[in-house]
Amino acid sequence: MKRLTTALVLTALTAGFAASASAADIKVQVFSVDNKATLTVTKDGQPLANYPVEIQGINAMTNTGSNVTSENGSITVTNYSNQPENVKFIVNDENGQPIVARRFLGRDS
Template identity: 40%
Template structure:
């Protein structure tokens, strides 16, 4: 019985690590300054072009260099919810605070 438990535990751990490694293939960085948020997507260290990213529920595509810039045109500052989904269906969620648009 101990061998079976050990095998099941080892299988579950290796599956968990493999899923984590797959999700880690796609990474997202968010940098904010004033009323701008710049999102960068990479996969295995390479920029990901034309990849869908949701900001505040609206979908945008990254440029050829794997980035997109969002400008807050609202009259108030806000915290943005930024979401990308990897090929396995795992969500990568980040937040970024942007100031209000001064014109």
């Protein structure tokens, strides 16, 4: 009975670790300068093209015209406002869990 319990616990721990490891395969990086921010989405180090990105706090339609990543896995937004803006990028991983990145963008000068 003790061996069965130990085996079940180890199986549960291993399954939980595998699930969290696969979710960690999708990564987001944001690089920002002045009034522009570029988000890049990768999986296992490779860019994810046409991957959906939700953008909040800035009008994305005045930027790239699309809320999916380009062929190189990136999407760029520009703050054309005369006021600084906070921008929030939301990318859902394969399990539907959000990965959130935020940036403060300066105003258009």
